[in-house]
Amino acid sequence: MKVETYLFGAIEVSPEKTLSFPNGLFAFENNKNFTLVHEEGKGDPASFTLQSLDDPSVAFQIIDPTTLGFHYELELSDEENALLKSPAAEDVAVMIILFKETEGEGTPGINPNLRAPLIINLKERVGVQKLLVKVATNVTLSNLSSAV
Numbered sequence: 001m002k003v004e005t006y007l008f009g010a011i012e013v014s015p016e017k018t019l020s021f022p023n024g025l026f027a028f029e030n031n032k033n034f035t036l037v038h039e040e041g042k043g044d045p046a047s048f049t050l051q052s053l054d055d056p057s058v059a060f061q062i063i064d065p066t067t068l069g070f071h072y073e074l075e076l077s078d079e080e081n082a083l084l085k086s087p088a089a090e091d092v093a094v095m096i097i098l099f100k101e102t103e104g105e106g107t108p109g110i111n112p113n114l115r116a117p118l119i120i121n122l123k124e125r126v127g128v129q130k131l132l133v134k135v136a137t138n139v140t141l142s143n144l145s146s147a148v
Contacts, residue, residue, distance in 0.1 A: 006057050020126045062095040080128050087121040
């Protein structure tokens with residue numbers, strides 16, 4: 001199917017490349033069907049665009065949290081496990097949405113939404129967004145220029 005997108009113009013999306021989020025994403029509950037887009041020929045991408053197939057104007061930049069030094073240990077509820085079709089651990093990817101901080105107390109720039117990771121069953125191509133009340137991540141700092 002051909003999809004007109006805000007960021008990439010017209011793109012061809014094959015059905016096996018779609019991702020389903022049965023509950024949608026927070027504040028975007030009507031957007032349930034997505035595809036991942038990235039620039040071709042740039043090697044392995046560090047981030048992807050999660051493009052809505054339901055609304056071409058809706059797209060999110062997502063990234064593997066480990067590239068930022070964050071490691072999640074998440075426990076799925078029975079409902080989340082059922083929505084994800086009971087995936088094996090090796091079939092699951094955790095991604096976080098990046099957002100642009102424009103006003104307020106936060107540092108201006110691009111920030112990760114650590115409190116609402118995306119959990120995706122890669123084999124079944126279905127995902128959920130999990131809202132965390134408390135974020136307890138294992139942070140790994142690397143590339144430090146000097147010992148602390």
